[in-house]
Structure formats: structure tokens, C-alpha cells
Amino acid sequence: MKKSITFCLAAVMAFALFAMTACGGNDESELVFGWWGGDGRAAQTQEIIDLFVEQSDTVVYIEPVIASWGDYWDMMLTRSLAGDLPCVMQQDVARMIEFVAAGLLQDLRPLIADGRIDARNIPQSALDAGMVPGSNGIYAIPTGMNVTAMTYNATLLRELGLEAPRNLTLAQFMDLGREIYARSGVRTNWIGADPSIQLEIHLRAQGANLFDFSGPTPRMGGTPAMYEEFFQVIATGIAEGWHIRPEHLAGRDGAEMEPMWYPPGDEPEFANMRHWNNPVWSNMLTNAMNDAPDWMEIGMTSFPSNNPQQASFGRSSMFLAITTQADDLDAAAEFVSWFINSVEAYSIMLGDRGVAINPVIATAIQPLLTPPAARQAEFVSWTNAGNSSPFFAGRPEGAAEVVGTAGELQRLTDLVAAGELTPAAAAQMIFDFGNATVR
Amino acid sequence: MRKFLLKDNVAGVVFALPFIIGFLSFTIVPMLLSAYYSFTRFNILRPPEWIGLENYRRMLTDERLRESLFATFYFVFASVPLRLIMALAVAMLLFKSTKMMGIYRAMYYLPSMLGGSVAVAILWRRMFFATGTFNSILDVFGLNRNFAWLGDSRTAIWVLILLAIWQFGSAMLIFLASLKQIPTTYYEAASIDGASKVRQFFKLTLPLITPTIFFNLMMQTIAGFLTFNSAFLISQGGPFNSTNFFALYMYNHTFSWGNAGYASALAWFMLSVLAVTTGILFGTRRFWVYDGGFS
Numbered sequence: 227m228k229k230s231i232t233f234c235l236a237a238v239m240a241f242a243l244f245a246m247t248a249c250g251g252n253d254e255s256e257l258v259f260g261w262w263g264g265d266g267r268a269a270q271t272q273e274i275i276d277l278f279v280e281q282s283d284t285v286v287y288i289e290p291v292i293a294s295w296g297d298y299w300d301m302m303l304t305r306s307l308a309g310d311l312p313c314v315m316q317q318d319v320a321r322m323i324e325f326v327a328a329g330l331l332q333d334l335r336p337l338i339a340d341g342r343i344d345a346r347n348i349p350q351s352a353l354d355a356g357m358v359p360g361s362n363g364i365y366a367i368p369t370g371m372n373v374t375a376m377t378y379n380a381t382l383l384r385e386l387g388l389e390a391p392r393n394l395t396l397a398q399f400m401d402l403g404r405e406i407y408a409r410s411g412v413r414t415n416w417i418g419a420d421p422s423i424q425l426e427i428h429l430r431a432q433g434a435n436l437f438d439f440s441g442p443t444p445r446m447g448g449t450p451a452m453y454e455e456f457f458q459v460i461a462t463g464i465a466e467g468w469h470i471r472p473e474h475l476a477g478r479d480g481a482e483m484e485p486m487w488y489p490p491g492d493e494p495e496f497a498n499m500r501h502w503n504n505p506v507w508s509n510m511l512t513n514a515m516n517d518a519p520d521w522m523e524i525g526m527t528s529f530p531s532n533n534p535q536q537a538s539f540g541r542s543s544m545f546l547a548i549t550t551q552a553d554d555l556d557a558a559a560e561f562v563s564w565f566i567n568s569v570e571a572y573s574i575m576l577g578d579r580g581v582a583i584n585p586v587i588a589t590a591i592q593p594l595l596t597p598p599a600a601r602q603a604e605f606v607s608w609t610n611a612g613n614s615s616p617f618f619a620g621r622p623e624g625a626a627e628v629v630g631t632a633g634e635l636q637r638l639t640d641l642v643a644a645g646e647l648t649p650a651a652a653a654q655m656i657f658d659f660g661n662a663t664v665r
Numbered sequence: 666m667r668k669f670l671l672k673d674n675v676a677g678v679v680f681a682l683p684f685i686i687g688f689l690s691f692t693i694v695p696m697l698l699s700a701y702y703s704f705t706r707f708n709i710l711r712p713p714e715w716i717g718l719e720n721y722r723r724m725l726t727d728e729r730l731r732e733s734l735f736a737t738f739y740f741v742f743a744s745v746p747l748r749l750i751m752a753l754a755v756a757m758l759l760f761k762s763t764k765m766m767g768i769y770r771a772m773y774y775l776p777s778m779l780g781g782s783v784a785v786a787i788l789w790r791r792m793f794f795a796t797g798t799f800n801s802i803l804d805v806f807g808l809n810r811n812f813a814w815l816g817d818s819r820t821a822i823w824v825l826i827l828l829a830i831w832q833f834g835s836a837m838l839i840f841l842a843s844l845k846q847i848p849t850t851y852y853e854a855a856s857i858d859g860a861s862k863v864r865q866f867f868k869l870t871l872p873l874i875t876p877t878i879f880f881n882l883m884m885q886t887i888a889g890f891l892t893f894n895s896a897f898l899i900s901q902g903g904p905f906n907s908t909n910f911f912a913l914y915m916y917n918h919t920f921s922w923g924n925a926g927y928a929s930a931l932a933w934f935m936l937s938v939l940a941v942t943t944g945i946l947f948g949t950r951r952f953w954v955y956d957g958g959f960s
Contacts, residue, residue: 328710473816627922
């Protein structure tokens with residue numbers, strides 16, 4: 227009995243050791259591919275993976291690693307420490323600098339040069355987007371293009387006889403907020419889910435950027451005075467009643483409880499808990515249109531700004547990067563190359579990862595686009611046609627603590643909304659905190 | 666070799682080996698690493714860089730840390746006593762032996778089994794939304810103002826405290842076991858002497874279970890200081906950091922903000938807070954714990 231138990235224990239330990247294999251660490255061409263996103267993207271991407279495996283002569287299996295945006299980066303951090311990063315990972319310009327600085331992303335130039343990654347149809351500007359300050363390498367290739375955009379409840383505006391024009395100015399936006407609130411009780415959301423994008427837009431309208439990479443070390447861009455109006459809009463909106471109160475956003479959960487349509491009902495107390503607009507990215511239009519109730523038409527316009535054509539910006543999105551922890555570089559390159567050139571892959575995902583960055587693909591899938599994807603493509607095209615200005619949207623190390631999830635910017639906007647902090651004080655605090663934190 | 670392997674003490678070591686390996690790998694080694702990281706700037710992606718006591722110095726001026734400590738102590742001081750009172754009260758109710766008692770005990774223990782789950786956290790969050798079930802119940806009594814319980818810094822922490830109190834099951838089971846240890850003859854004698862049920866509880870039951878109360882108090886206090894799930898899943902630390910418990914603050918520094926070095930220093934600070942707290946509790950033990958009891 228003892229012998230058999232000892233044997234069993236030994237067998238279990240041996241199996242555990244055997245099971246601890248690294249990314250692509252065996253002779254078969256197996257890959258691990260990590261991305262962030264919801265259930266819809268997971269299903270689409272799995273379909274794309276299956277298609278690639280079916281067509282590939284060498285790669286027999288791709289293990290998916292999926293998480294929501296926030297959880298994805300937590301997971302990647304811990305996996306990097308364990309030497310277990312996915313062979314191919316979805317990257318974002320906001321996090322790329324950190325990963326490159328840590329030597330975790332492959333420079334793709336050699337793979338592009340020898341043709342293992344076919345980037346002939348990828349515009350140079352898109353390849354440049356995969357570079358980081360202080361390095362000549364190309365560390366990731368975008369699969370799509372997003373622009374700053376604001377979705378809104380077009381049905382409500384039509385009922386009220388109002389319009390949200392493109393290149394909406396800040397004054398127009400605030401007047402619209404006042405009018406909508408006065409006539410329907412529905413409030414306005416100035417900051418959206420990620421206040422840093424609105425703050426970036428606000429600074430760009432004044433000729434600055436949120437982060438300034440021009441010096442030897444990154445710093446906060448602009449001057450404290452330039453930040454003040456961002457907080458002032460919240461304070462004014464709350465004081466006048468037309469801005470959504472933070473407490474009405476607390477406890478919401480998923481698309482079902484999205485404040486553009488939840489809680490439903492004409493009762494004033496329910497209308498007061500909703501807002502008519504949502505500053506987001508252009509690729510969010512598809513989700514918004516799919517998730518909204520049948521009776522609600524979703525519109526899309528630009529972020530409100532004093533200088534919308536200078537402030538709005540496009541951003542290459544959903545980059546594919548090969549990590550330095552990938553053992554089978556050829557297989558990873560084959561997958562990336564196939565992904566960025568496959569009409570079939572883009573026919574599955576359409577606009578989910580933004581508008582296709584590869585113009586050949588963009589043209590090929592044009593007839594297949596669903597109404598949300600077609601509208602998104604049209605809006606991106608309009609924004610890029612002189613209604614935005616180019617911009618490096620990278621974030622320095624430490625930026626997450628300043629403007630990221632649960633960061634200082636979120637805390638300060640909440641305090642301003644609660645009337646516990648003046649806009650001027652908040653502006654000075656975020657500027658000082660940012661300069662002390664980013665590196 | 667065969668003889669060696671079949672010795673009792675060898676078999677014992679082999680059986681204990683999974684725990685020993687686990688304890689070394691997942692407790693001792695991480696603790697030692699954490700001690701080292703606490704003296705470094707470490708964002709996980711890059712190798713740690715030695716900065717001496719800088720992380721500990723930062724704690725002295727960290728306003729958010731002060732908010733986090735306040736929220737954590739508030740939560741512990743409110744939730745632990747209430748949870749213990751609830752656990753003891755239910756244990757007293759379930760003390761009697763009836764046919765249905767097994768089912769009742771299982772039912773009351775159920776929240777503790779579900780308590781840490783994501784599903785319950787989401788349910789809790791929805792219950793306390795402005796248009797959630799809790800306000801609907803208040804509506805029956807004409808009290809509903811569509812109040813956003815999770816959106817107000819005065820009430821959000823109580824939503825989490827309520828969840829903690831609801832998860833009284835494990836403490837209740839320990840109290841139940843302790844109550845069963847008290848000989849019934851004591852109660853019979855007390856009844857003959859004319860002691861009422863209330864008097865029996867305060868003069869007999871309570872003193873005899875003080876060692877169990879002490880044990881539960883200790884365990885629940887430590888668990889309270891380390892509360893993470895509810896704040897992470899229900900309130901995300903808000904509003905205004907009113908539920909930004911220490912463990913959540915540490916988590917954000919580690920994973921969201923890339924300050925694993927500072928988070929390690931925070932972890933050691935928390936260890937010292939726990940050591941002092943348990944030390945104080947042990948110090949008070951001789952004043953109120955009756956060690957001659959049966960529990």
C-alpha cells in the first residue's frame with residue numbers, strides 16, 4: 227500500500243513537471259495568442275485561429291489567452307515574470323513603451339525584411355505606430371485604426387429636435403447638455419469611462435499633449451492652467467445639474483446596465499440616472515449598436531473640444547506583437563503575417579478591432595461590412611480627412627498610476643464632482659502628481 | 666532502498682512533502698522575495714532596482730495610503746464585532762437538536778461558502794444599485810428614494826460590511842461546537858437556582874466560550890484586514906477611496922500601476938500592523954478570556 231502511494235505521488239510530481247511547459251516550448255509548432263476583449267471578440271478570434279490552423283502547414287494548435295482590458299495587463303505582467311508570455315500578444319500603444327523597455331517584445335524589422343512577415347500592404351504610418359521613443363525598432367503591427375469618437379442617443383436628440391454635429395465645440399456641447407437635461411432630465415457625460423482620453427483631447431486643443439516626451443525624461447504636458455477647464459466642465463455641469471453624478475455610475479455592471487439606456491423609463495428619477503452620450507473610441511460603435519435596446523438609434527460624433535480638428539486624433543489599434551519569450555519565432559511570424567493580410571480573418575471580425583489598417587483588406591471587405599462597421603469606417607475616414615491631427619499616443623512608465631484605472635485622475639475628478647476640490651486645485655494636483663510619478 | 670522507503674518516518678515525510686514543498690515555494694520563498702522587493706523599484710516587467718528605504722519613506726507622505734488604512738480599520742472595527750455577534754446569535758438559535766437542525770445549519774453556512782465568489786459580488790452590487798432589490802424592499806415601507814448606496818462614501822462601506830456580516834457561517838460553526846462542549850448540568854443547576862435564560866447566557870455561556878470568542882475574534886480580525894474580493898468586485902475601492910481597502914490598494918500598486926516594490930513594502934507594513942493588532946489582542950486575553958472553560 228505504502229509503495230503504491232509513494233509511486234502515485236512520484237507519478238503526480240513527474241506529471242506536474244511535465245505539464246509546466248513554456249510558450250511553444252516543444253517540437254510541434256504550437257503557439258499561445260493573448261488578447262483582450264469581450265465574449266464577441268473571443269468567439270470571432272477563435273474562429274480566426276481555427277481558420278489559420280486549418281490553413282497552416284506548420285502550426286497545429288494555438289492556445290487562446292483572453293481577458294478583459296484591465297485583467298489582461300495584470301495577467302501579462304505575471305506571465306512575463308514567469309517567462310510565460312504568449313508567443314503573440316495583442317499590444318496597445320499605452321503599454322508598449324514599458325514592454326519594449328523591459329526587452330519583452332521582438333523587433334519585427336528583421337522578420338519584415340526577410341519576408342517572414344509580409345508587411346508590403348501595411349502603410350508606413352501604421353508600421354511607424356509600432357515604434358517607441360528612443361528606439362528604431364518596430365515592435366508591433368496594428369490590425370486596425372480607431373479614432374476618438376462620442377456615441378450618443380440619437381433617438382432622444384431627434385425627439386427633442388436637437389443635433390450633435392461633427393466637430394462639436396465645447397460651448398455647443400455644454401449648451402446641448404443643458405438643453406437635453408432641461409427638456410428630458412437625461413444628463414451628460416463629459417469624461418466617459420476613461421477620463422484620460424478627454425483630458426488628452428482637451429490639452430491637444432490647446433497645443434499640448436498629456437505627456438511630453440521631448441525632454442530627457444517624460445513629463446506632464448502643458449501647464450497646470452491648461453488642465454483647469456477640464457475639471458471646470460465637471461464642476462459646472464454638476465452645479466447646474468446637467469452632468470451625470472458619479473454616484474449614479476457606481477454599481478453598474480456590464481452592457482445591460484449601460485447608463486445610456488439603464489434604468490429605462492420616463493420617470494424623472496430614472497432619466498436623471500442616464501446620460502445621453504459616451505466619449506469612447508470609434509470601434510465601440512459596434513458594441514453600442516448591438517447592445518442598445520431596439521428602439522434606440524446610436525449616433526456618433528467627435529469629442530467636444532474648443533479646437534476639434536486639432537484635438538481629435540486617430541490611433542492605430544490592436545497591435546500584434548511577438549514576445550521575446552516566444553520559442554518558435556517562425557511560427558509566430560507566420561501567424562502575424564497571415565493575420566494582417568488575411569481577407570478571410572477580417573471578414574470574420576469586420577470592424578471589431580477597428581477599421582482594417584491594410585488598405586487591400588479594407589477594400590476587399592467593404593461589401594461585407596455590417597451597418598455598424600460601415601458607419602465606423604465612414605467616421606474614421608472622415609476624421610482622418612483633415613478633422614484630426616497626428617499624434618503619438620504612447621504612455622510613459624508610471625502613467626497608469628496617474629491616469630489609469632483607479633489612478634489619481636479618477637480620484638480628482640470624483641472629488642471635483644463631489645465639490646470637495648476646486649478645478650484649479652485639481653489641475654495643480656494632477657500636474658504635480660504626474661510629474662512626480664512618470665519616468 | 667526498499668527497506669528505507671517503507672520506514673514509517675520516510676512515509677510520513679513523503680506524505681508531508683507536498684505541503685512542505687508548497688509551504689516553501691508558495692509562502693517562505695515569496696515572503697523572502699517580497700522582503701527584498703520592498704527595498705527596490707520593481708515594475709514586474711524589468712529587474713528590480715535597489716532603492717534602499719525609499720518605499721518605506723514614501724509611505725509617510727502617501728495620502729492615499731492614509732485613506733486606505735482608514736477604510737480598512739473602519740471595515741474591521743465595524744464588521745468583525747457585528748459578524749461575531751451574528752454568528753453567536755445564530756449558533757444559539759441552532760443549538761437545540763431538532764430534526765431540521767442539520768438543514769438549518771447548512772443553510773446558514775451557505776453564504777460563507779458563496780461569500781467570496783464573483784457571482785455573489787455581482788449580485789450584491791446589483792442589489793444595492795439605485796434601482797436594485799434593496800431599494801425595492803425599502804419601497805414596500807415607503808422609504809425608497811432611489812438612493813445609490815454604492816455611490817455615497819458614507820454608505821458604500823456598509824454595503825461591504827453587510828456582506829461580511831452575512832458570511833458568518835464559519836464563525837457560527839465554531840461557536841456551535843464550543844456551545845456543545847458546555848455540560849448541560851451547569852444549566853440544570855443554574856435553572857434550579859432560579860437563573861433566567863438571559864442570566865444563564867451572560868453568567869454561564871458567555872464566560873465559558875470566551876476562548877472561542879477570542880479565537881474567532883483573532884481569525885476574523887486578520888481576515889478583515891486582508892479583505893480584497895468584495896472591494897475589488899463590488900465597489901472597486903470607490904467612491905472617493907472610501908472602500909479602497911489595504912489589500913486592494915496593494916493590488917493596484919502591484920498590477921495596475923507597476924509599483925510591485927512599493928506594494929511589497931506595503932505588505933510588510935500590513936504584516937507589522939497585524940502583528941501589533943494580534944499582540945494587543947493577546948495582551949487583553951488575561952482580562953476577559955476564561956481559560957478554565959470547556960471550549
